[in-house]
Amino acid sequence: MPTLRDLVFSAKAYLATALALIVGFSQNLQNPYWAVLTVYIVLTPPESGAIRSKALFRFFGTIGGGTLMMALTGLFGDQLGVLVTVTIGVIAGATFLRQIDRTPANYLWFSGGVTAGVVGLTNLMQPTNVFDYATARMGEISLGILAITAIDSLFWPRPMTPDFVATMADWREQAGAWVVDALGLTATQSLDEQRRQKVRQGLRDLAKAVGAIDAKAVQLPFDIVAMAPRGRTLNLVRRQIVELIADLAGIEIWARALRHDRTLHTDLGRSLDAVTVWVADAPDRSDPATDTHVARGDALIDELETARSALDPALGRVVVMERGLLSRLVAFVRDWSDLSLALRAIETGRRLPPRLDRMARRAKPVRSVDYLGAALDVAPMVLSMTFTTLLWYFTAWSSGGGALLFSFVGCVFLIGQGQILRSSAGLLAWVLTAFGFVFLYQYAILPRVTDFPVLIAVLGCAMLPFGLMMTMSMAGMLICVYIFAFLGLQNAYAADFNQSLQTLSASLVGLLIAIACLYLCGYDHARFAVRRLVRAVRRDIIDLARSRRVPDRERFLFLAIDRLALYFPAAEQVSAGGPIARLRMIDDFGIGINLLTLRQIEGDVSPHVRSIILRLRERIATSYRSKLAETPDDSALRAMVDADLEDPAVLAEPAHGRLLEALVGMHLALEDEHAPPPGEAIP
Incomplete structure (x- = not known):
């Protein structure tokens, strides 16, 4: 059922449409319906920050696409075959760039490609009309952008920042509860593997926040609040979320290693209780007690580091595990405090502390990009x-240009969305429905309504329900898009029956060809993404092992967590809503982090221990190359890690604390992979 927000969306769209049509018709613009189409597309999603950022991207994309097509037509206007080929190349290039950009900024490439396609393909047979058509479209699109931004600013603006802060508060609450559950894995009653499964599923859910922040980081700086968040502050929030997910993954591995079959050191329980109490006492949102809580966190860090220093790793592997867990808890407390201060700065507009401000300036997002997947999406x-x-x-079909245009339009809204093709008949039904409304408007309403206010009122009878449909289903969006696309391709002031039929036949043929090609080039997007992401993480570990220089920790960490954030939703689709089959992503991540620690201390150890690390690196590279070849065999690697842990030279090394922690962490990840618990084994 429609909600109040749906009704507000529809009302704002109608008001912006009325404003755009009043200006367009009064100024005798070539086709004001392009402005109306812009209103409905830019208004989704309905938050003010999203609308403003999308409007900006639409403006520059339209100007860029129109200008490029004018230049290409000037160069190749007398060579139709070359012009068609170049136009298809421009559209494919823009769509490819849209697919590799996972943030809302990809709308810049989308609008540029759509403008190039509409301008170029509509005027292939009359290239002399390209300049007039392109400039008219730029003006009409700009009119729609101005209309929707003005209406949104004046009537029912919906800020994004409060929702974002509330979402982050919920995330922190879930993360706090997760830490308590994970630390509970050390208790003697933690015998049920189902509880461990629940903990790992919680980690997967927390990792999905990375994608949400990627979207909001583009839109929030445009928000309609007194102090819109700065881009670098949002990058800092993303950085701290990534760091916390890495901390949580480490806590889960080390805490699980110390469960019921281990003998805990007498002081470790006190440290675990202190962290649990500190997390439970975290204030909500931008509470004035945030500074006090952060100060308590600093004192807790000192306490944890003191407890860690008091443990001698030479006493045995269990003590090394306790040191490893305490190290992860220190990082967790520090990152949790930094995230609290960053979120307070976003909500209140206060400046970041100098240390965090320096971090924010360096916090450039690192994202995983799958060029092959983008190319496969563009192929149809x-x-x-x-x-x-x-x-x-x-x-020599007279409507061939129109079929080419709708072949492009049919694909551009559907590529990369594998679930859209469940019903081709339904898709064609929406197109025919849209064209039916266009016929009704052009031949039953427009000739009989001579007063413009009456026309706007009559249009409202259709636009208000269409606005509701857009918020409720994909079908509503497709109907709106095709209605105004049909109107935009025809004379706005006089209906031509033959031209209307040609447009309909061209659209149906083009759409049928698009659907056939989408089916022909279709593949399981989720399964493909899972396999590609797993292989990418394994290639990263090979690079860590073989690189001459010490790899950058933050780049590996951010890239690995970004891939985890992409992997979990894709794996859920593969498993059809059931438990996620664990394809070793978390274990591979643990191997990579500990290998990176070995690389960082490699230059500080004795030559003999350095040679041990070098042999281990070579074995890791060999093991992961076999995984890439789908012939995994980690037995030799496990044996080498266990032997290195017992090597007297390693135990006698002055820097043996971090060295032993890294080797034990690697041992735990390999042991976990060797014996997967019930429910996580791959079929």
């Missing part, structure tokens, strides 16, 4: 447009 569009072009060339 290129195939569809190429086939339609050949059909047009060999049949």
Whole structure:
């Protein structure tokens, strides 16, 4: 059922549409319906920050796409075949850039590609019209952008920052509860592996916050609040979220290693209780007690580091595990405090402390990019447009240009969305429904309504329900898009029945070709993404092992967590809503982090121990190359790690504390992979 927010969305869209049409018709613009289409697309999602950022991207994308097509037409206007090929190349390039950019900024490439496609493909047979058509479209799109931003600013603006802060508060609450559960794995009653499964599932859910922050970091600086968050502050929040997820993954591994079959050191329980109490006492949102809580965190860090220093790793592997857990808890407390201060700065507009401000300036997001996946997503569009072009060339069909345009439009809204093609018949039904409304408007309403206010009122009878449909289903968005696309391709002031039928036939043929190519090039996006992400993490570990220079910790960490954040939703789709089959991503992450620690201390150890680390690196590279070849065998690597842990030279090394922690951490990850618990084994 429609909610109040849905009704507000529909009302704002109608008001912006009325404003755009009043200006467009009064100024005798070529086709004001392009402005209306812009209103409905830019208004989704309905938050003010998203609308403003999307409007900006739409403006620059439209200007860029239109200008580029004018330049290309000036160069190749007398060579139709070359012009068609170059236009398809521009559209494919823009769509490829859109697919590799996972943030809302990809709308810049989307709008640029759409503008290039509409301007170029609509005027292929009359290239002399490109300049007039492109400038008219730029003006009409700009009108729609101004209309929706003005209406949104004046009527029911919906700020994003409070929702974002509330979402982050919920995330911190979940993370705090997760830490308590994970530390509870050390208790003697932690015999049930189902509880451990629950803890790991919680870690997966927490990792999904990275994608949400990537979206909001683009939109929040445009928010309609007194002090909009700065981009670098949002980058700092993302950085701390990534650091915390890495801390939590480490806590889970080390705490699980110390469960019921281990003998804990007498002082460790006191440290675990102190962390649990500190997390439970964390203030909500931008509470004035935040500074006090952070000061308590600093004192807790000192206490944990003192407890860690008091443990001699030479006393045995259990003590080394306790040191490892305490190290992870120190990092967790520090990162938790930094995140609290960053979120307070976002909510209140206060400046960051100098130390965090310096971190924020360096906190550039590192994201995983799958170029092959983007190319496979673009392939059906290129195939569809190429086939339609050949059909047009060999049949000399008068509406071939229109079919080419709708072949492009049919693909551009559907690529990368594997679930959209469940019902091709339904998709065609929405197109026919949209065209039915266009016919009704052009031949039953427009000729009989001569007063503009009455026309706006009549249009409201359709636009208000359409606005509600857009918020409730994909079908509503497709109907709105095709209605105003059909209107935009025809004369805005006089209806031509033959042109309307040609547009309908061209759209249906182009859409059928697009659907056929999408089916032909279709593949299981989720399974493909899972396999690619797993292979990417394993290649990263090979690079860590073989690199001549010591790799950058933050780059590996941020890239690995970003891939984990992408992996979990894809793995859930593969498992069809059931338990996620663990494809060793968390274990591989543990191997990588501990290998990175070995690389960082490699230059500070004796030559003999350095040679031990070098042999271990070579073995890790060999093991992970076998995993890439789908012939995994970690027995030799496990044996080497266990032998190194017993090596007297390692135990006698002055820097043996961090060295032993890294080796034990690697041992735990390999042991976990060797014996997966029930429910996580791969079928």
